[in-house]
Each structure stands twice: as structure tokens, then as C-alpha cells.
């Protein structure tokens with residue numbers, strides 16, 4: 224057993240671990256990453272990149288088919304083999320040479336193996352050959368071990384050899400029939416992807432489709448799924464799963480119905496990779512999410528940083544927001560604050576300070592790459608109400624926005640914003656419609672910067688772009704007539720005008 228000392232030891236080389244190490248090195252510290260599998264993590268090989276590659280061709284095909292001239296040039300169907308080949312390229316064929324080369328260029332060391340905390344800044348790494356090394360951290364140990372698909376306790380599930388997101392994302396063969404358990408983000412995106420490949424998809428959504436997004440966006444997606452032949456079984460509870468000798472999977476539902484499929488994908492959330500990382504050595508129970516303070520230090524039940532404030536948990540593993548961009552944002556804050564604490568520089572941990580991950584609480588953007596896409600930034604009506612905010616909801620029909628109906632014939636979509644009636648700012652934004660993904664950042668800026676509605680009125684969207692929906696939402700809210708505070712309760716307004724009558728509005 225050899226021992227090596229670094230300023231910072233990071234356990235987990237996903238996108239988040241890589242970014243913490245990079246910030247620490249850029250700040251003049253030495254850093255090592257411990258990685259048990261592939262450098263780049265879930266996001267690079269089994270999540271963000273390959274899923275979006277699976278969805279992109281169908282979106283491009285739909286876009287072409289929505290314009291008569293372009294549609295005339297589209298003569299065939301989706302070439303599934305070509306889509307899978309492009310997906311393979313985006314997953315870099317499940318090799319991490321490129322990411323390892325980047326680590327080297329960034330001055331970050333890599334030790335391959337499974338990391339476990341020993342306490343006092345020491346981390347034991349067990350390699351594939353069973354040999355072990357102890358790394359010691361002079362300033363910080365960072366846990367960035369991410370998550371694994373959660374498997375619910377359904378009788379027969381394990382024996383039926385279900386797919387998790389990993390198998391769905393890396394599949395080499397497209398099943399004729401695919402059943403999915405879980406109507407969350409993974410289930411919805413994979414339903415879009417596989418239905419475009421011609422698979423007969425049944426989505427078993429116990430708690431409904433995308434229960435955490437605004438109802439209007441959810442309803443819109445449900446209508447699109449129905450049109451695409453995706454069967455959504457809302458409220459259905461799987462109670463037993465069997466796989467026949469011929470490979471057919473049978474999923475018995477609580478009501479007595481049985482769903483038959485060739486494969487079953489379980490997409491019922493995530494479990495933190497903390498069951499075997501030595502949490503006992505630092506006085507914490509194994510297996511749970513790791514609670515952190517605003518500078519990402521792991522805290523105990525009383526909110527006190529453990530290990531003298533030198534143990535950090537960043538990314539999915541702390542459960543603040545299970546998204547790559549949010550984890551990387553935390554990584555920038557954590558890497559920088561580790562440098563500040565190590566060098567005695569001032570720590571800026573006030574809300575919105577450089578070392579505090581404040582945006583995690585009310586300004587998180589997410590794009591769900593279904594057909595149609597859903598953009599959700601900040602609060603929904605439900606989460607704002609739960610947070611005690613007095614909000615007003617305003618909605619607008621995207622089909623009545625010139626840029627949208629120019630974008631595609633028969634464009635349908637809807638957008639809504641939430642106004643904090645006391646602060647006079649926007650605290651939530653949701654849009655659903657083809658190619659709405661790029662609307663996310665305007666909303667994120669308005670929410671994170673707390674731009675007053677009166678000033679937002681002067682942010683003029685270019686004509687004719689889909690972004691003109693901001694103008695329509697502000698008009699609908701009454702921002703132009705300065706009467707926006709007259710409606711005290713949460714209301715929902717919508718405007719729907721015939722598109723061609725408003726083409727130059």
C-alpha cells in the first residue's frame with residue numbers, strides 16, 4: 224500500500240468531479256481524481272449526451288416535415304442504424320481516452336479504482352487487481368460519486384432482467400415493444416426516442432406524466448404522445464413482473480390489467496452512490512444523500528460541517544438538483560471556495576456570493592428533450608406556493624407568436640411565467656413546443672438577476688423570433704399598462720389569436 228498526498232482528493236470523475244478538480248488546479252492547488260469506471264461519468268456515456276443524440280434525428284425529421292418545401296425533399300423514414308451509430312460516436316464508443324487526455328492537459332492526476340473515505344482526509348483506493356493505495360488530502364476531500372438507477376421493490380423485477388437508463392441509452396437493437404415504469408424525465412424522453420424508432424411504447428406512470436412540471440406543459444406532451452401512439456397509463460401501479468421463456472415480459476398492474484412487452488425499462492428515479500464509500504469513517508450513515516451547506520461542505524443533522532469542514536459533496540450525490548449543468552455550477556463554487564479556504568482568501572458565501580450555490584434554490588433551468596420539448600426554469604405554481612410566495616401565473620398560446628408559426632406549419636405550444644407579486648419579478652417560466660429549448664437561458668437570466676417586470680418590458684425580443692412570447696406574456700400580465708399588481712391571487716390567463724391575423728404583431 225503506497226500513500227500519496229494532494230491538496231484535494233476528488234472521489235468520482237463525472238462532469239462534476241472533473242470541474243471541482245479543474246477549479247482547484249486553476250487556483251494553484253494539486254488535485255487527484257479517483258474514478259471506478261469511466262472518466263466523464265454517467266452524463267457522458269449513459270445520460271445527457273447519448274440520449275440527446277438518440278432524440279436529435281427524429282426532431283430534425285419532424286422539423287423538415289413541418290414545412291411543405293422541405294417535406295417534399297424528405298422521402299424516407301428515420302435510418303435507425305445511422306442514429307445508433309451517431310449515438311455511439313457521442314458516447315465515444317464507451318472509451319474515456321479523450322477525457323483522460325483532458326485531465327492530463329489540465330494538470331489533474333487520475334487514480335483508477337473504488338474510493339472509500341478513511342477519515343482525517345485519507346481516501347483508500349481499491350484497484351481492479353485488489354491492490355490499494357491511500358491518498359491523503361491536505362485541504363479537502365470531495366465526494367462526487369453521482370447516482371445509480373433506483374430499482375423499486377416490485378415482485379419479480381430483478382429476475383425479469385429489466386433495462387435501466389443505461390441499457391435504454393446504449394441499446395444496439397430496437398425492441399418492437401417497450402414498456403416503461405416511471406413517467407418522469409427519463410421515461411418521457413425515452414418514450415419520445417423509441418416511439419420515433421417505431422417501437423410500440425407503453426408508459427406506466429404511477430404518479431402521472433412528468434408530475435413536477437406545470438399542468439399545461441404536461442397536458443401538451445400527453446396530447447403529442449397520444450398522437451404519436453405512445454400509450455400512457457396514468458395512475459397504474461405495477462405489482463408483478465415476469466419474463467417468459469420466449470423473452471416476453473409481462474407486467475401485472477394493480478387493477479388486473481397486464482402489459483406485454485419485449486423489454487421493460489425502469490425509470491423510477493436515482494439512488495446516491497454512497498453505500499460503499501466509507502461514510503461510517505466520518506460519522507455518517509451509508510446509503511443516503513449527502514446534505515451540504517451553501518458552500519457544498521457535508522453537514523451533520525444539526526447543520527454542522529463534518530470532518531472539520533474539509534469534506535465536500537458536489538453534484539447529484541447531494542440531491543440539490545440532479546442535472547449536469549447545476550452540478551458543474553456547484554463544482555465551480557466548491558473548487559473556488561476550497562482554494563479560498565486553503566489560501567486564506569476571503570470566502571464569499573452570502574446569498575449569490577461567488578462561493579455559494581444560491582441558484583440551486585430558485586433559478587434551476589431544465590430542458591426535457593421530448594417531442595415537443597419542455598423548458599422549465601425556477602418555480603412552478605406548486606413549488607412557489609409551497610415556498611410561501613404570492614404568485615400570479617400568466618400563460619400565452621405559442622401558436623399565436625409570429626416567430627413560432629413561421630418556424631413550422633401547424634406549430635402548437637404554450638408558455639407561462641410566474642410573477643412574484645410582492646417582489647415584482649419573475650420566479651418561474653415554463654414553455655412547451657418544438658424547438659423551445661433555447662428559450663431556457665433568457666428565463667434563467669431574468670430569474671437569477673431578479674429583473675423587475677418594469678425593466679423586463681424594455682428587453683425587446685427580436686422580430687420574428689419565438690422569443691416574442693416574452694412581449695406577449697408581459698402584455699398579458701399587464702406590464703404595459705402598469706396594472707400588474709391588481710390581481711392578487713394566482714390566476715391563469717391565456718391569449719389565443721389566429722396566427723395569420725397577427726403575423727406582424
Ligand SMILES: Cc1cc2nc3c(=O)[nH]c(=O)nc-3n(C[C@H](O)[C@H](O)[C@H](O)COP(=O)(O)OP(=O)(O)OC[C@H]3O[C@@H](n4cnc5c(N)ncnc54)[C@H](O)[C@@H]3O)c2cc1C
Nearest residue numbers: 235237239259264265266270338368369538539545546547
Ligand atoms: C438517462 C439520463 C439522461 C440525462 N440527461 C440529462 C440532460 O440532458 N441534462 C442534464 O443536465 N442532466 C441529465 N441527466 C442527469 C445527469 O446525468 C447527472 O446530473 C450528472 O451525470 C451528474 O454528474 P455527477 O458528476 O454528479 O455524477 P455522475 O455523472 O454519476 O458521475 C459520478 C462518477 O463517480 C464514479 N464513482 C462512483 N462511486 C465511486 C467510488 N466509490 N470511487 C470512485 N469513483 C466512483 C462513477 O463511476 C462516475 O463516473 C440525465 C440522467 C439520466 C439518467
Ligand SMILES: NC(=O)c1ccc[n+]([C@@H]2O[C@H](COP(=O)([O-])OP(=O)(O)OC[C@H]3O[C@@H](n4cnc5c(N)ncnc54)[C@H](O)[C@@H]3O)[C@@H](O)[C@H]2O)c1
Nearest residue numbers: 375405406407408409410429430490491492545590591592
Ligand atoms: N433532460 C434532462 O434534464 C434529464 C433527462 C433525463 C434525466 N434527468 C435527470 O435524471 C433524474 C432521474 O430521472 P428519472 O426519470 O429516473 O426520475 P424522476 O424523478 O424524474 O421520475 C421518476 C418517476 O418514477 C415514478 N416512480 C417512482 N417510484 C415508482 C414505483 N415504485 N413505481 C412506479 N413509478 C414510480 C415517480 O412517479 C416519478 O415520476 C431526474 O432527476 C432528472 O433531473 C434529466
